[in-house]
Amino acid sequence: MPRNAKAQDIADYLLGGYNESTKIPYTFFDPDARGPIKADIGGLNAEGKQLAKWAMNAWESVADVEFKLVNRGASLTFVDHRSGAHAETEADGDGTITKATINVSSGWVEKYGSGVDSYTFRTYMHEIGHVLGLGHTGPYNANADYKDAIFKNDSWQLSVMSYLGQDENPNINASRASNVMPMEADLLAIRELWGAPKDHYADGDTIWGIGSELDNYLGDMFRGMANDKKSDAYDLQPITLYIEDASGHDRIDFSHTGLHQTVDLRPGRISSVLSFKNNMLIAEDTLIEDFVSGDGIDKIIGNDAGNAIWGGGRDDMLKGLNGNDELWGDAGKDRLFGGGGQDVLNGGEHDDLLKGQRGGDELWGEAGKDRLFGGGGQDVLNGGPHDDLLKGQGGRDVLVGDTGSDTLIGGGGHDALYGGDQSDVLRGDAGNDLLDGGEAGDTIEGGSGDDQLFGGAGLDRLEGGEGDDRLDGGEAFDELFGGAGADVFVLGLGYGTDTVGDFVVGEDLIELDAALMADLTAEAAVDLARETPEGDLMLNFGDGNRLLLSDLAGTELTAESFVIV
Known part of the structure; x- marks a missing residue:
C-alpha cells in the first residue's frame, strides 16, 4: 500500500532503498574522488551534444560535482545509436565501477524535442542522476505505472528520478510537465552524496524568467522563452520548476505570456505558471521578493518579504501579505490587498478594488472607477481619474479624490479629505477631520468630532455634524449647516451669497474677512442684518x-x- 512521503523519505530511497529493493547498484562514481568526471560526448549528434552539456550543467548547478569534456580517456561516455535510454557500467576486478555509458536514442530528439523543456533533456538528467548515485523513486525499472509505486506522491513533481508523470499518479493534482531541473528530493539526495555546490548559481540578485542573467542552462532556456516562440533552448513545452535561491533580491518574471497564472511566493508553496497546473515549487528556505505576470487572469500571493508584484493585463488578484509591498494591477479590473506592512498599491487602468489592510499604506486608484479602502494605520488614498470611492477606515488618513465625482469617507481617526475636481461627496465620520471639496459643487459632512470643512469653488453643501466645527464654503453660493456643537461659519471676500441653515445665537460664531468692507467691525456686522420676507436674516457686505x-x-x-479676521 503506497504511503505519503516527505521529500527526505524519497531522497533516502534514491540513495539506498532502491538498491536494496532492486539489487541494482547505482553508485557509479565515488563522490570522495573529488576530481572532475571526464565525459565524452563525441558519440552524439549536434542536438544530443547540447542536451548532454545542459544536463551535466543541471547537476553541476545543484551539487559539488564537475564534468570535464574530453576526447579520450573518458569515464563517462554518451552515445545515441541504440534504442531507448539507459545507463550502463564497467567495473574492475574487485567490482569497483570505473566507467559508465549513457545512451539516449537520437530518435528521442525528433519525438520529444531538443530544448531544455523537452522530455529528451529530462531523460539526460535522469540518466546522469543514476551515474551520480541515485536510483529510482520506486522499485521499478524500464516500464512502470502507479501500481508499482510505494509512495503516494511519487511523480515528476518531487524527483527527476521518478518514472511517473504528474498525470500518471491519481494523487497528484498537476499538469504533466517535464522537469527542467533536479527537484526537491533530488537535491536532498545528491547533496548527501556529493555536497552542496561551493557557489550557488542563483546567488545575489536573480531573475527567473524573462530578463534572466543566469549563466547556465536555465538562463539559456529563460532567454529563449522571451518571445514566447520556439528557440534552441525552449520548445514551448510544459515545464516543472523547483526554485531554490541563495540570497539577494530576486524576481520571477513570466510577463511574456497571456496565459493565466496562480502564484504563491511563500516558501514551500506550489504555483501554477505558464498556463500549467501546480508546476512551480519554491524551496522551503527560499524567499522570492518580486513577481511579474503577463496578460492572463492572475492570482498572486506574496510572502513575508517586501514584495513587488505586477499583475499585467486583465483582471488580477494580488495579495502582499506581510512586509512592505508594492502591488501594481496594471490593466484590467484588479483586486489588490496589501496585508501587513507599509504597502503601495496601484490599480492601473480600469475599475479596481484596493485594500491596504494593516499598516500605513499608499493606495493609488489611477484610471477607472476604483474602490479604495485604507484599513488600519495612517493611509494615503488617491482615486485618480473617474468616479471613485475612498474609505480611510481606521487611522489618521489622507484621502484625495483627484479628478472625477468621488465619494470620500474618512472613518475613524483624524483624517484629511480632498475632493479635487468635479462634484464630490466627503464624509469625515469619527475624529477631528479636515474636509476640502476642491472644485465644483460638493457635499461635505464632518460627522462626529471637531471638523474643518472647506467647500472651495462651486455650489457646495457643508454639514458639520456633531462637535465644534468650522465651515468655510469658499467661492460661489454655498449652504452651511453646523449641526450640534459650537460651530464657526466663515464668509470671505468673493464668496458670493452663502446660507447658514442652523445658526444658534450665543453658541455659534460667524467669522468675517475684514476685506469684505471698509472699517468692518462686529458691531457694524450686526447693523447690516435685515429681515427677508421669507423670515431670514440677510447681511449684505456689498460687491455680491x-x-x-x-x-x-x-x-x-x-x-x-x-469674529473679524
Whole structure:
C-alpha cells in the first residue's frame, strides 16, 4: 500500500532503498574522488551534444560535482545509436565501477524535442542522476505505472528520478510537465552524496524568467522563452520548476505570456505558471521578493518579504501579505490587498478594488472607477481619474479624490479629505477631520468630532455634524449647516451669497474677512442684518458678498456672534 512521503523519505530511497529493493547498484562514481568526471560526448549528434552539456550543467548547478569534456580517456561516455535510454557500467576486478555509458536514442530528439523543456533533456538528467548515485523513486525499472509505486506522491513533481508523470499518479493534482531541473528530493539526495555546490548559481540578485542573467542552462532556456516562440533552448513545452535561491533580491518574471497564472511566493508553496497546473515549487528556505505576470487572469500571493508584484493585463488578484509591498494591477479590473506592512498599491487602468489592510499604506486608484479602502494605520488614498470611492477606515488618513465625482469617507481617526475636481461627496465620520471639496459643487459632512470643512469653488453643501466645527464654503453660493456643537461659519471676500441653515445665537460664531468692507467691525456686522420676507436674516457686505441666516427673523444678533479676521 503506497504511503505519503516527505521529500527526505524519497531522497533516502534514491540513495539506498532502491538498491536494496532492486539489487541494482547505482553508485557509479565515488563522490570522495573529488576530481572532475571526464565525459565524452563525441558519440552524439549536434542536438544530443547540447542536451548532454545542459544536463551535466543541471547537476553541476545543484551539487559539488564537475564534468570535464574530453576526447579520450573518458569515464563517462554518451552515445545515441541504440534504442531507448539507459545507463550502463564497467567495473574492475574487485567490482569497483570505473566507467559508465549513457545512451539516449537520437530518435528521442525528433519525438520529444531538443530544448531544455523537452522530455529528451529530462531523460539526460535522469540518466546522469543514476551515474551520480541515485536510483529510482520506486522499485521499478524500464516500464512502470502507479501500481508499482510505494509512495503516494511519487511523480515528476518531487524527483527527476521518478518514472511517473504528474498525470500518471491519481494523487497528484498537476499538469504533466517535464522537469527542467533536479527537484526537491533530488537535491536532498545528491547533496548527501556529493555536497552542496561551493557557489550557488542563483546567488545575489536573480531573475527567473524573462530578463534572466543566469549563466547556465536555465538562463539559456529563460532567454529563449522571451518571445514566447520556439528557440534552441525552449520548445514551448510544459515545464516543472523547483526554485531554490541563495540570497539577494530576486524576481520571477513570466510577463511574456497571456496565459493565466496562480502564484504563491511563500516558501514551500506550489504555483501554477505558464498556463500549467501546480508546476512551480519554491524551496522551503527560499524567499522570492518580486513577481511579474503577463496578460492572463492572475492570482498572486506574496510572502513575508517586501514584495513587488505586477499583475499585467486583465483582471488580477494580488495579495502582499506581510512586509512592505508594492502591488501594481496594471490593466484590467484588479483586486489588490496589501496585508501587513507599509504597502503601495496601484490599480492601473480600469475599475479596481484596493485594500491596504494593516499598516500605513499608499493606495493609488489611477484610471477607472476604483474602490479604495485604507484599513488600519495612517493611509494615503488617491482615486485618480473617474468616479471613485475612498474609505480611510481606521487611522489618521489622507484621502484625495483627484479628478472625477468621488465619494470620500474618512472613518475613524483624524483624517484629511480632498475632493479635487468635479462634484464630490466627503464624509469625515469619527475624529477631528479636515474636509476640502476642491472644485465644483460638493457635499461635505464632518460627522462626529471637531471638523474643518472647506467647500472651495462651486455650489457646495457643508454639514458639520456633531462637535465644534468650522465651515468655510469658499467661492460661489454655498449652504452651511453646523449641526450640534459650537460651530464657526466663515464668509470671505468673493464668496458670493452663502446660507447658514442652523445658526444658534450665543453658541455659534460667524467669522468675517475684514476685506469684505471698509472699517468692518462686529458691531457694524450686526447693523447690516435685515429681515427677508421669507423670515431670514440677510447681511449684505456689498460687491455680491452676502450671508443669509435661515429662520432668524426677529432674532437679535449681538457683536459676540462675530469674529473679524
